[in-house]
Amino acid sequence: MTGMKNVLQDIHLQNNKTCRDPLIGISMSREQKLLSSFSRSLSVSRRKVNLRLRKRAKQTPAMAVLHGDRSMELAMAMTEKLTALVTVRYNKAYVEEVMNNFVNIFSPKSHSGVVLQLISTEFDPRSNEPKLSKETILEWPKEMRLEAEGSTYQVEFLIDSDFGIPGALTVINNYEYEFFLESITIDEYLHFACKYWVQPNALHPEKRFFFTNKAYLPSETPIALKELREKELRQLRGEGRGVRIFHDRIYDYDVYNDLGDPDKGDEYVRPTLGGPENPHPRRCRTGRPPTNTEKKAESRLSESESIYVPREEELEKLKRKTVEERKLKGKLRNIVPFLLEFITGDGKVSDVESLFKEPAHSEMKSHHSVLDNLRDSIEEYFKFDPPKIFLRNTSIFLPDDEFGRQVLAGINPLSIERLKVFPPTSKFDTSIYGPLESALKEEHIKGHIEGLSVQQALEENKLYILDYHDIYLPILERINALDQRKTYATRTIFFLTQMGTLKPIAIELTLPPQDPNTPSRQVLTPPTDAATNWLWRLGKAHVRSNDAVVHQLVHHWLRTHACVEPFIIATHRQLSVMHPIFKLLHPHMRYTMKINAMARETLINAGGIIETDFTPGKYCMQISCAAYRDWWRFDLEALPADLIRRGVAVPDTTQPHGLRLLIEDYPYASDGLLIWSSIEKLVKTYVNHYYKDANAIATDNEIQSWYRESINLGHADLQNAKWWPKLATPDNLASIITTIIWIVSAEHAALNFSQYPYGGYVPTWPPLMRRLIPMEQDPEYTDFVTDPQSYFLSSLPSLFQATKFMAVMDMISAHSPDEEYIGDIYDMSSWLGNNEIIVAFYQFSMEIKSIEKEIERRNADPELRNRCGAGVSPYEQLIPSSGPGTTGRGIPKSITV
Numbered sequence: 001m002t003g004m005k006n007v008l009q010d011i012h013l014q015n016n017k018t019c020r021d022p023l024i025g026i027s028m029s030r031e032q033k034l035l036s037s038f039s040r041s042l043s044v045s046r047r048k049v050n051l052r053l054r055k056r057a058k059q060t061p062a063m064a065v066l067h068g069d070r071s072m073e074l075a076m077a078m079t080e081k082l083t084a085l086v087t088v089r090y091n092k093a094y095v096e097e098v099m100n101n102f103v104n105i106f107s108p109k110s111h112s113g114v115v116l117q118l119i120s121t122e123f124d125p126r127s128n129e130p131k132l133s134k135e136t137i138l139e140w141p142k143e144m145r146l147e148a149e150g151s152t153y154q155v156e157f158l159i160d161s162d163f164g165i166p167g168a169l170t171v172i173n174n175y176e177y178e179f180f181l182e183s184i185t186i187d188e189y190l191h192f193a194c195k196y197w198v199q200p201n202a203l204h205p206e207k208r209f210f211f212t213n214k215a216y217l218p219s220e221t222p223i224a225l226k227e228l229r230e231k232e233l234r235q236l237r238g239e240g241r242g243v244r245i246f247h248d249r250i251y252d253y254d255v256y257n258d259l260g261d262p263d264k265g266d267e268y269v270r271p272t273l274g275g276p277e278n279p280h281p282r283r284c285r286t287g288r289p290p291t292n293t294e295k296k297a298e299s300r301l302s303e304s305e306s307i308y309v310p311r312e313e314e315l316e317k318l319k320r321k322t323v324e325e326r327k328l329k330g331k332l333r334n335i336v337p338f339l340l341e342f343i344t345g346d347g348k349v350s351d352v353e354s355l356f357k358e359p360a361h362s363e364m365k366s367h368h369s370v371l372d373n374l375r376d377s378i379e380e381y382f383k384f385d386p387p388k389i390f391l392r393n394t395s396i397f398l399p400d401d402e403f404g405r406q407v408l409a410g411i412n413p414l415s416i417e418r419l420k421v422f423p424p425t426s427k428f429d430t431s432i433y434g435p436l437e438s439a440l441k442e443e444h445i446k447g448h449i450e451g452l453s454v455q456q457a458l459e460e461n462k463l464y465i466l467d468y469h470d471i472y473l474p475i476l477e478r479i480n481a482l483d484q485r486k487t488y489a490t491r492t493i494f495f496l497t498q499m500g501t502l503k504p505i506a507i508e509l510t511l512p513p514q515d516p517n518t519p520s521r522q523v524l525t526p527p528t529d530a531a532t533n534w535l536w537r538l539g540k541a542h543v544r545s546n547d548a549v550v551h552q553l554v555h556h557w558l559r560t561h562a563c564v565e566p567f568i569i570a571t572h573r574q575l576s577v578m579h580p581i582f583k584l585l586h587p588h589m590r591y592t593m594k595i596n597a598m599a600r601e602t603l604i605n606a607g608g609i610i611e612t613d614f615t616p617g618k619y620c621m622q623i624s625c626a627a628y629r630d631w632w633r634f635d636l637e638a639l640p641a642d643l644i645r646r647g648v649a650v651p652d653t654t655q656p657h658g659l660r661l662l663i664e665d666y667p668y669a670s671d672g673l674l675i676w677s678s679i680e681k682l683v684k685t686y687v688n689h690y691y692k693d694a695n696a697i698a699t700d701n702e703i704q705s706w707y708r709e710s711i712n713l714g715h716a717d718l719q720n721a722k723w724w725p726k727l728a729t730p731d732n733l734a735s736i737i738t739t740i741i742w743i744v745s746a747e748h749a750a751l752n753f754s755q756y757p758y759g760g761y762v763p764t765w766p767p768l769m770r771r772l773i774p775m776e777q778d779p780e781y782t783d784f785v786t787d788p789q790s791y792f793l794s795s796l797p798s799l800f801q802a803t804k805f806m807a808v809m810d811m812i813s814a815h816s817p818d819e820e821y822i823g824d825i826y827d828m829s830s831w832l833g834n835n836e837i838i839v840a841f842y843q844f845s846m847e848i849k850s851i852e853k854e855i856e857r858r859n860a861d862p863e864l865r866n867r868c869g870a871g872v873s874p875y876e877q878l879i880p881s882s883g884p885g886t887t888g889r890g891i892p893k894s895i896t897v
């Protein structure tokens with residue numbers, strides 16, 4: 001009976017805590033009223049619990065522990081029923097897949113139903129094992145159709161009256177197909193928000209178990225659940241061998257040895273990413289067999305097979321449907337330009353405009369004939385919505401002011417740096433790369449810096465640079481040896497005007513040294529006549545092309561998608577689902593592993609979309625690896641640290657975020673800091689709630705293993721770097737978690753969802769360049785002088801290349817209808833009765849809503865010329881909310897595309 005007393009005390013205490021209004025003293029906004037009513041409903045729920053448990057206490061006979069040799073009558077009298085509601089759903093597509101793949105392993109049905117059993121948080125003193133309820137069987141109704149979306153069933157558990165609080169539940173699925181266990185609620189108060197697939201017992205004979213929602217640090221785990229907690233983690237880690245099949249749920253690491261396809265021929269051989277030659281973060285291990293020709297390479301899948309990720313990482317039905325539809329649309333859209341190129345032989349990228357829908361088109365629809373409507377339907381499917389940038393600037397040439405604005409508020413606002421020395425320098429060894437002195441001289445820029453000397457401009461923080469010199473130089477020669485792919489290592493100097501905008505004032509274009517008579521560097525400056533005007537346009541196109549590559553391969557792929565995956569794998573392997581940090585991170589890991597797996601299948605693989613569409617071709621991933629080896633640092637991934645590293649901000653403790661932006665109207669940075677600070681505040685409150693001091697961090701073996709493994713296995717190539725932050729204090733942990741949530745939410749959103757709105761108009765964002773800029777001594781120079789526009793267009797991607805790129809950008813810039821955004825309310829069931837945490841989440845949600853309003857206010861402020869003005873796009877990339885589709889805004893909680 002001691003256990004029951006504890007139950008009552010525990011619930012009573014929580015009830016009292018919950019009754020206190022957490023918002024006393026705060027004015028009641030709509031959201032706050034919502035929170036207050038949420039708290040009240042918790043209170044009511046707790047009172048119900050209390051009553052229920054009092055009733056149970058009255059029913060319990062004499063205060064005694066039930067011993068094995070008591071009479072059956074007494075035993076029956078001391079048994080009571082708990083009613084549970086079990087919510088499940090099914091997945092027909094996967095059912096069929098299971099049946100196709102595994103039909104032969106099923107024996108004739110001897111059992112059916114789902115067997116459920118509760119596990120207490122207390123040990124049975126007789127067996128020294130956790131107390132168990134009687135097994136109960138849940139059977140689907142006979143007329144149940146497999147495609148049913150979901151149903152709730154009532155079951156009853158028989159428990160001994162001294163059972164204590166249920167802490168876990170085992171589930172055996174005797175049916176022949178998997179089902180999704182959404183939740184189990186016992187007596188309205190005890191929740192298991194399972195949200196996991198349960199596989200047929202014939203496929204997975206190990207019992208599945210689920211824990212109640214309550215968060216426990218390892219040391220606080222109820223004694224009867226400790227072994228289960230560890231056992232589940234062992235199951236999730238697996239043993240590092242064997243081929244993973246789609247219903248497995250094992251998280252493990254591997255190198256990227258699956259990008260090439262050597263069995264198809266030498267041109268499909270690619271190096272392994274991960275290891276001393278090509279450092280790269282690790283990916284999820286699939287264990288597929290090696291190729292025939294290269295034993296260290298993992299074989300590729302056929303088109304009909306689905307790449308393995310643990311079952312819970314698969315896309316949900318709605319998301320999968322959206323992806324499939326957009327894939328199909330992308331493929332179909334390429335038919336039109338393909339035919340155009342095939343028929344005319346010279347489809348130009350400028351023809352791409354004919355593939356955009358007419359903006360006013362839909363208003364005319366009601367007057368159309370049947371034939372017109374049919375044509376409209378075809379257009380609807382084949383044509384693209386005009387990208388935002390096209391609507392505001394229909395020229396194929398990007399004006400200087402827009403060129404400067406976009407490095408602060410465009411698709412890639414993460415590369416701009418303050419220039420600290422002039423001319424800029426390289427870190428490379430001259431014995432390998434030849435003379436490395438920049439060709440930039442004072443005379444190139446002094447006429448464009450508002451009368452300042454270069455030294456004054458540097459001292460006044462007026463000079464900025466996009467520096468792609470060192471990223472490109474090592475692979476420049478190999479790229480330019482590829483057919484129809486030509487590029488430079490570019491540097492662009494910008495001047496910060498008194499209006500707060502950036503003006504491009506010089507572009508340095510570098511090629512590898514060829515012979516002493518051929519200069520390998522040239523400098524372009526703003527045009528003074530017709531010829532220099534065309535050269536300047538070509539120069540800007542090459543810079544934008546460098547920028548597109550770095551955006552995709554360094555900032556987008558490497559820094560967000562690839563670098564986060566090891567943390568996700570480690571979270572599942574080392575943190576129990578009961579761990580408070582697992583619960584905090586869980587919504588921020590949704591879909592990412594599957595998206596990355598799909599990227600290995602069709603985006604970053606040999607001959608995949610990235611290689612086809614971007615200038616460096618088969619050397620694309622070398623750029624990611626070099627950036628990872630030479631530049632990436634986890635400690636500098638925090639937004640404030642990144643801004644300071646790039647010199648665009650300086651530390652300043654008097655400012656709200658502890659730093660001062662040197663370019664005040666820097667939309668990505670100024671909006672990003674608002675989001676960063678909100679995430680940081682939430683995470684600090686959360687972490688400090690669970691960890692009172694450094695000792696709590698040091699003694700949490702799960703959190704220590706999680707961090708150690710993220711580094712030593714997930715980021716194995718950089719495991720010896722000195723810059724990894726320590727994990728010794730609650731502040732350390734809060735900083736690490738804030739950085740991860742920032743990367744997967746706002747940073748990824750800023751880089752991902754504007755790809756089509758800003759990059760969909762290929763003439764101003766060419767991912768691929770086909771020709772170098774002609775020099776006077778080149779034979780092509782005459783062609784250029786005769787018809788510079790044709791030369792310009794023939795330097796850009798072909799129409800087919802452009803539309804293929806647009807189709808992909810459109811697909812990966814879209815939100816699916818099941819997106820979860822950063823301001824959305826979290827599932828609070830893990831923190832019932834924990835007002836501090838609930839209030840922190842609601843306040844975070846309210847702050848995100850007010851940030852949205854602040855961003856809209858900024859976008860309407862004419863003083864902020866980088867986001868407001870005639871023809872200027874507002875900066876919407878960090879507006880937290882969005883609808884589905886390609887909206888150019890919205891911050892999902894995780895990397896979902």
Ligand SMILES: [Fe+2]
Binds near residue numbers: 556561748752895897
């Ligand atoms: Fe992405």
